[in-house]
Amino acid sequence: MKLPQNKSVLIAISIALVITIWLLSGVFSPKEAKVGHSVSEDNIQKEVTVLVENQTAHDHADVIRLYGHTQSDREVEIKAETEGNISEVLVEKGTFVKQGDIIARINIDDRQRTLQSAQALVRQRQLEFEASRKLSQKSFRSQTKLAEAEALLNAAQAQLESARLDLEQTNIKAPFDGKLESRTVEVGDYVSKGSLIAKVVDLSPIVIQVEISENKISKIQDGQPAQALLNDGRTVHGIVRFVASTSDSSTRTYKIEIEGENPNNEISAGLTTQVRLEVGSQKAYRVSPAILTLSDEGVVGVKTVDNNNIVVFHPVNLLDDTPEGIWVSGLPDTARIILRGQEYVSAGQTVTTVTKDQLSNDQPAPAASLVQKQEN
Incomplete structure (x- = not known):
């Protein structure tokens, strides 16, 4: 069945009109939405x-924070100055000692007799020298003989001092107050000159060593107050006691030492610390x-x-x-x-x-x- 020609034209016009409306709606709707969104954003802003x-x-204080570690103020390895067998050990490692405390003793052997013999020789040489001096004053003895007697007296006195020192060195003593960190001998051990006996460390004051960069070293001075915080929460108050004049060749940093009080040696060496240095405001x-x-x-x-x-x-x-x-x-x-x-x-x-x-x-x-x- 065929539609009339005028009806076909009408259908074509209707379709074209629908397409035109649809296209127009696609052109204007995004613009309107965009404007509305922009206005909304402007209102929010x-x-x-x-x-x-x-x-x-x-x-406020200008603070430099550095990280370092604690170390002893000084430490020394005590070595034997004479030879012999250890006859007595008086101090255990870990014990705090005072300067002059005897840590161990070396067997005296015949050192006492050697000392007595040297003392007797000195007395003899002293008498000989006095006799030569009196004879020389009366011109009965030449000055050469007097000088010879004096030389023999001096040699005897030196021998006596050596014997006394050798006997004294059998007592191995602490050089300063500190903690006996280690002891390497026991009773019966034989030691010779230079043998390691013990190690003593001084923890009072405690020393904190840190490294500082080259662009901050100029702000640090000797005697400057410092504060260090230990990992366990304890705080150490102290002063800067040393500022290095030369940097480490590999890190280009400078070493600084801070000393603080350490009552009863409660702070050990080797603890990590955070140091706080005030360098102005x-x-x-x-x-x-x-x-x-x-x-x-x-x-x-x-x-x-x-x-x-x-x-x-x-x-x-x-x-x-x-x-x-x-x-x-x-x-x-x-x-x-x-x-x-x-x-x-x-x-x-x-x-x-x-x-x-x-x-x-x-x-x-x-x-x-x-x-x-x-x-x-």
Whole structure:
């Protein structure tokens, strides 16, 4: 069955009209949606409210933090100065000794008789010398004979001193107050001159050694106060007693020694420590870590609001970390710091500000207000 010609034309026109309408709807609808979205975003941006607080910078100590370890003030290896068998051991390792305490004894053997013989020889030579001197004064003895008698007396006295010293060296003594860190001999051991007997370390004062970079060494002076925190929580207060004049050839760092009190030798050598050195002061703010933010380049900073309510990003330096907050530098002397809402705004954006006092008068919190607007 064939449709009339005029009816076919009518159908074609209808189809063309539908297609035209559909095409037109595709052209204008995205533009309208885009404009509406842009307007919505602009409204959100203009309505952002942030919590701010007016703060003033304070003088804060400029601190250098270094890591090091404790070490003894001095230590010495005690070696035998004479030979013989160990006859007695009086001190166990780990014991604290006083200067002059006897650690061990070497068998005397015939040293006492040698000493007595040397004493007798000295008395003999003394009498001979006195007789020669009197005869020389009366011209009955030549000056040569007098000099010979004097030489024999001096030799006998030297022999006596050697015998006395050899006998005394059988007592092995502590050279200073300290801890007997090790002892390598037992009763019956034979030792010769130079044999290692024991090792004594002095832990009072305790010494803390650290390394500092070349760009900070100029800030450190002898006698400068220092503070060290041990891993177990104990704190050592002391002073800088040594600053190296030359750097390590491999690390290009300088050695620093700090000495602190160590009552009862409670602090051992070899403990890891964190050293705190104050090298001046600078203007800084104590803030909560929560307000720190990152720039697009990954720089840590704090956002503030200027007098025109425009957001400003300030890169900051972390100076100190305390239980009450962190100290940062890099902000102006006075600043309107954003406490809440800093993550929702960017530098150069105009915002509405509210203070804590205004919030206490039933003002909405900035972050919550912003989230509600975005959801709507």
